[in-house]
Every structure is written in C-alpha cells, then in structure tokens.
Amino acid sequence: MFFIRPIEPRDLEELITMADESGVGVTSLPANRQKMAAKIERAVQAFLGDVDQKDALYLFVLEDSETGELAGVSAIESQIGHQDVWYNYRIGNTVHASAELGVHKQTKTLYLSNDLTGTTEVCTLFLRERYRKGANGRFLSKQRYLFLAENQQRFSERVIAEMRGYSDEQGISPFWEGLGRKFFQMDFKDADYLTGMGDKAFIAELMPKFPIYVPFLSQSAQDVISKVHTNTEPALALLKQEGFRLNNYIDIFDGGPTVECRLQDIRAVKESGVLTWFEDNNRADITNPKGDVWMVSNQKFSEYRVIIVDGANFNNGSIALTSSEIDILKLSAEDKVRAVAIKPNIK
Amino acid sequence: MYIVRPASIIDLPGIEKLLANNEVRVTTLPSDRDKLGELLHLSALSFGKQLDNPKESTFIFILENIETGEVAGVSGLDAYAGVGYPFFNYRMEELIHASHNLGVHVTAEILYLSHELTGSSVLRSFAIKKELKDTPYFELLSRARFLFMAQDPELFSEVTVTEVQGQLNDQGDSDFWNSIGKHFFDIDFHTADYYVGIKSKTFIAELMPQHPIYVSLLTPEAQGVMNKAHPLTDRTCQLLSRDGFDKSRFIDIFDGGPVLKNKTKNIQTIVNSKQKYVVTSDLVGGIKYLISNAEYGEFRCTIGNLVDGIGGSVRLENSLAKAIHASDGDSIRYSFL
Numbered sequence A: 001m002f003f004i005r006p007i008e009p010r011d012l013e014e015l016i017t018m019a020d021e022s023g024v025g026v027t028s029l030p031a032n033r034q035k036m037a038a039k040i041e042r043a044v045q046a047f048l049g050d051v052d053q054k055d056a057l058y059l060f061v062l063e064d065s066e067t068g069e070l071a072g073v074s075a076i077e078s079q080i081g082h083q084d085v086w087y088n089y090r091i092g093n094t095v096h097a098s099a100e101l102g103v104h105k106q107t108k109t110l111y112l113s114n115d116l117t118g119t120t121e122v123c124t125l126f127l128r129e130r131y132r133k134g135a136n137g138r139f140l141s142k143q144r145y146l147f148l149a150e151n152q153q154r155f156s157e158r159v160i161a162e163m164r165g166y167s168d169e170q171g172i173s174p175f176w177e178g179l180g181r182k183f184f185q186m187d188f189k190d191a192d193y194l195t196g197m198g199d200k201a202f203i204a205e206l207m208p209k210f211p212i213y214v215p216f217l218s219q220s221a222q223d224v225i226s227k228v229h230t231n232t233e234p235a236l237a238l239l240k241q242e243g244f245r246l247n248n249y250i251d252i253f254d255g256g257p258t259v260e261c262r263l264q265d266i267r268a269v270k271e272s273g274v275l276t277w278f279e280d281n282n283r284a285d286i287t288n289p290k291g292d293v294w295m296v297s298n299q300k301f302s303e304y305r306v307i308i309v310d311g312a313n314f315n316n317g318s319i320a321l322t323s324s325e326i327d328i329l330k331l332s333a334e335d336k337v338r339a340v341a342i343k344p345n346i347k
Numbered sequence B: 001m002y003i004v005r006p007a008s009i010i011d012l013p014g015i016e017k018l019l020a021n022n023e024v025r026v027t028t029l030p031s032d033r034d035k036l037g038e039l040l041h042l043s044a045l046s047f048g049k050q051l052d053n054p055k056e057s058t059f060i061f062i063l064e065n066i067e068t069g070e071v072a073g074v075s076g077l078d079a080y081a082g083v084g085y086p087f088f089n090y091r092m093e094e095l096i097h098a099s100h101n102l103g104v105h106v107t108a109e110i111l112y113l114s115h116e117l118t119g120s121s122v123l124r125s126f127a128i129k130k131e132l133k134d135t136p137y138f139e140l141l142s143r144a145r146f147l148f149m150a151q152d153p154e155l156f157s158e159v160t161v162t163e164v165q166g167q168l169n170d171q172g173d174s175d176f177w178n179s180i181g182k183h184f185f186d187i188d189f190h191t192a193d194y195y196v197g198i199k200s201k202t203f204i205a206e207l208m209p210q211h212p213i214y215v216s217l218l219t220p221e222a223q224g225v226m227n228k229a230h231p232l233t234d235r236t237c238q239l240l241s242r243d244g245f246d247k248s249r250f251i252d253i254f255d256g257g258p259v260l261k262n263k264t265k266n267i268q269t270i271v272n273s274k275q276k277y278v279v280t281s282d283l284v285g286g287i288k289y290l291i292s293n294a295e296y297g298e299f300r301c302t303i304g305n306l307v308d309g310i311g312g313s314v315r316l317e318n319s320l321a322k323a324i325h326a327s328d329g330d331s332i333r334y335s336f337l
Helices: A009-022 A033-048 A136-150 A174-178 A188-204 A219-223 A230-241 A267-271 A323-328 B009-020 B033-047 B136-151 B175-179 B181-185 B189-198 B201-205 B220-225 B231-242 B318-323
Strands: A002-006 A057-064 A070-077 A088-098 A103-113 A120-127 A158-162 A245-250 A257-262 A273-279 A293-297 A306-310 A318-321 A337-341 B002-006 B058-065 B070-078 B089-099 B104-114 B121-128 B159-163 B246-251 B258-263 B274-281 B287-293 B301-306 B313-317 B331-336
Touching: A002 A033, A002 A136, A009 A033, A009 A070, A033 A057, A057 A136, A070 A136, A103 B181, A120 A136, A136 A230, A136 A267, A136 A293, A136 A306, A136 A337, A174 A188, A174 A219, A230 A257, A267 A337, A273 A323, A293 A318, A306 A323, A318 A323, A318 A337, B002 B033, B002 B136, B009 B033, B009 B058, B009 B070, B033 B058, B058 B136, B070 B136, B121 B136, B136 B231, B136 B287, B136 B301, B136 B331, B175 B181, B175 B189, B175 B220, B181 B189, B189 B201, B231 B258, B274 B318, B301 B313, B301 B318, B313 B318, B313 B331
Parallel strands: A120 A158, A273 A318, B121 B159, B274 B313
Antiparallel strands: A002 A057, A002 A306, A057 A070, A070 A120, A088 A103, A088 A245, A158 A257, A245 A257, A273 A337, A293 A306, A293 A337, B002 B058, B002 B301, B058 B070, B070 B121, B089 B104, B089 B246, B159 B258, B246 B258, B274 B331, B287 B301, B287 B331
C-alpha cells in the first residue's frame, strides 16, 4: 500500500538517488548531498511545528508500505521569498497609440517583480519513473491540499505553483537562450543547477532589471513564454483540475508559467470533509461499483499520513477503512479523518 | 560668387528643387510645402528678432550663387533644441552585471530615452547641391552658422549639438529602426521619417518605448549601426571635428546615428574669429578666410582674401565687401578657413 508521510532524516540516500533521476528542470531537488541534507533538516523542523511560518518547508514522501521504498516526493513552501528574494516576470502590456498616425499597438512587456513574495507554493513534485502508473502521480500532488485544508492558518490565502518551462530534448531552453544568456554566458543547465543549490536570487540579481519588451526577444523565445515542459503537462492538467489558473507570472529563466488559486477555492480543499470512520476488513466486497478513489488523511501534523482508498465505501457519512489502513493512518478510536475524492465531481 | 544669407519665403521653390535632387535625407526640412513655408516664416521672424520667446528661434540659411540667384544649399540652426518640447535622444550607458561567486562579469549596454539635450543649440537641415560637395562652399555653408552664432552669444546655449544621419542598409532601410521603432509603430522607417517631416520629431518620439532598452536584445544588424554615421555625412563630420565636435553618449532614436557635441565656447571657428573694421580697396592680397558682416537680420557670409594684420581694421576687396553688405567702417568677422 502507498501512503504519504513527512520526510525523515533517514530518507536522505533515496532522495539523492531520486534527484539524480530527476534531471534538468526540477530545480527544487538539487543533486547535492549537503544541500539535500539541509533541505530535509528544514522539513523535519517544519513538521515539529515550532518554526517561523514564513520559513516552513513541508516535504512529503510517497512510500510503499510493503517494501519501504520511496516512490516520490512533493512539497509545500509556507511562504516564499522571505529567506531570499523571489523573482518572476509579470507579463504586462504597453500600448503605443496615436489616432493621427493610425497607430494602436499593444506590446507585451515583461516586468521583473517580487509580487509573489509571501504566497504559499506547492512545489517539488517528483515521481520515480517506475511508479508512474495508476493514481500515484495524482495522489502525490493532491494530498497536499488535505494538508493545506487542515492547516490553513499556517499558509497564505494565495497558493501558487511554478511550472517547469519548455526546454528541448537537449535541455536547451529557448527562453533562456533569448534572454538570460545575453546577460551572462552560462548554459541553462548550469543556471538551473545553481538555482537548485539555492542560488536563484543570486543569479536573478544578474538578470536585467528594466522591463523587457517581448518583441525584442527571438521568435523562439517568444513562442515559449508561459509554455510548460512536455513532461510537466500532466502536472499542469492536475493543477487546472483543482482550480489553478495561469496568473501572468513566468519564471525569469525558462519562461515557464506560474499558476495560482486562492487556498479556499482549491477544489480538494473546498470539497474535503472531516469524517468519522469504521473498521471494515471486507471492503473488498465493493458496495460502490463506481470505485471512487478517495484520499484519506489523519488530521495529524507531525504524524501526518494520507492513504488512497480505491472504492471508498460509506455508511451514514462514515468511511470504511481496513485494519491495515487504520494502522498506517495511526488512528485511535476517537480520531476522525479528513477525506476527499481524488477527482472532481465524484462525491 | 557664393554667399550665405538668411532664407526668406521666396526661397521656397529653390529649396524644394534642391531637396528633390539631394542624396542625403534631410528630415528636418519638411517635404510638405505648407510646413516648409511655416519653417521659413519662423526663420524670418527669428532673424528679425520678432519672436516673443527668442528661445524659439530657428535660423535657415541659404547658400546663394549671387551671379544667378540660384539656391545652391541650405543649412539650419536652432537656438534651443526642442523649443518648449522635449528633445529626444537615446543616451548610451553601461551597467555591470557581476558576481564573484559565479565568476560572471558582463557589461550590459543600455539605451535610455533622454531629454538631456533639450535646450542645446542644434545645427540642422544641411543640404548642398551635388556639384558643390567637394568645393570650399560646402565649408562656407556649414561654418557660416558659427560666425552667426558669434553675433549673439547670449541667444545660444552653452552646448551645441548636431544629429548625424545614421547608416542605412542596402535596401535603404534602417536596421536600427527595424529593431526598435518598428515593433511599436507597425510602420516602416521611411513612413516614420515622413511623419517626422510633416508632424514633428517630438510627436513621433513620444510614441517610442519609454523603458530603457538592452542593446544585447537588439538584432546584430541594429547593434552594428549604433552610433555610426552615414558615409555621405563624412565631410560634415570631418568639418565638425575640426571645429571641436565629437561623438557624445547620445544617438538618434530613429536611425541610431551619432549626436556630435561641443561646448559652444569651444567651437574653433568662434574661438579663432576676429571682429575688425572694413576698409574697402581695389586690390587685396592675403589668404582665404571665412568672412561675414556683423549683422543679424542682414547676415552675409562668404569666402574671400584678406591680410590678417595687427590693427583694428582690415582691407576687403570692393566686390567682396559689397557681397557681404559691408561698407567702409562697418564691422566684419572672420575666421580661418
């Protein structure tokens, strides 16, 4: 059975292996032992609940309970841009008009901004190749909304996600080639690595500060503004399903879009509910033939757990759980659960 | 004999004919007849000191063949660039993007839209008959303006500038314009140029992008012509260079051509000019000088011989004195050629 739990120090080795597998573009997963250890330590502190909420990183792992192997990782940053400076380009508009000349021209313009400072970010979604099947990806991504729903006071009203921007098979980002490279001779891969190492603000400070008129960029760079990497399209689709929309901010390096949703408007937050539960080890006799897939969390903080229940079965608003599910969720008799259907509109 | 004199409205057809055959573009002389007429009218008021605000003075000079009366050239001078409106240029600057940790040190060239030269005196609107291009009359037409400025130093600014036409590509198009202005206007360089002529440069300039421009984002072609003068302006640039003009940090916002700049008090023609009394004579030796009378509305300037002695007067040959409207006892001003 797969379940979600907070990351622990013992996960370091597997996480490094995972980072090696993730390749270019997952900037928040650096393949560097020291940085990764620091990251885990931050998350461990966050789950103890006593860190400044402006600087809390919640790292979750998806574990296979049978093998103990990690299948993937996902995260939430409570409030971005407090430790360093958070940069985006905002896509603005400039109008040049003259009735006398018959000119009325709109020009897309990129404004360097720190506007997203303080927002909550869902980030670092990575599922290992061999686990990319069934509901795993969806589960890893969406379980975070149960955590957000449960702990709203710890997060911003605005929740964002940065989407990996387009790059080709060689890892070349046309946006980077058209803009960043003009300001310092560095391959995207290297800039990307340094970003993962936590040097993003560092590099950002080398980038042009004045607004950039989009027509000044090469056509290939213009074409990929707000365009996601092919591998990221499924992730974007999942976010859109939950109510996230492009918000006109893009990444300053690869031009990838940012999506945003108000916390309370996220579908899984809105639709999630606190339920009682009962033990039913015969749930295999599916009484719900539609086989709705539900995510069920234990409402705990440091001992946060989420499982996926395939073919959820209810009795008087109470959800049926098997004994092994109850064990994994670490539920005592008096505990309730927070649960939501993994897909919209199948309540 | 050729002389330089103030233009008047009757020069209009002569100027039009000159411009029609001119190989260098003269944006500041409108091809529209009414607009050109207005300019000549304003010039006449300026020479007549009839303007309420002398800072609006604009002077148009004519190079005339006094035997035939033909308009052989035209040149202009504004007392105060912009005359109440901003005078637009790009100012070229550099910002360093550097990080020791990352081993990065990049110089970012930036163009800032600037009004800094507003209020400078401006040399403008130079056009001369093709046949006279390689004669001393080219120099006469250009430098006569400096002797005129010496007549009224109070009126002119501390700084004098001139916008030199930028380089065009083989199609006669401006790569600089295509890389900047065209994105914001959807009109080609020549159309923009036409509007500059019939509206005003300021009018068009106000539509240009307001944010600073990173040079590295322009096309290589546009970067290549930045601050480069059109080959046809070589002689103009040489003459101005002898007078102490130099490229500045400013370039034209349309074609990227250089803006040459000098302190007015350092213009060599003015620095080396002398004012003396005329004694007319039948025969005068000496060497050639740029010689003008000391008039304003009746300003005349030509090239002629004199002996630069130590006294307070200087002898001028009769016909020369007559050509510049100077009689015995009048002041004249002259400078090296």
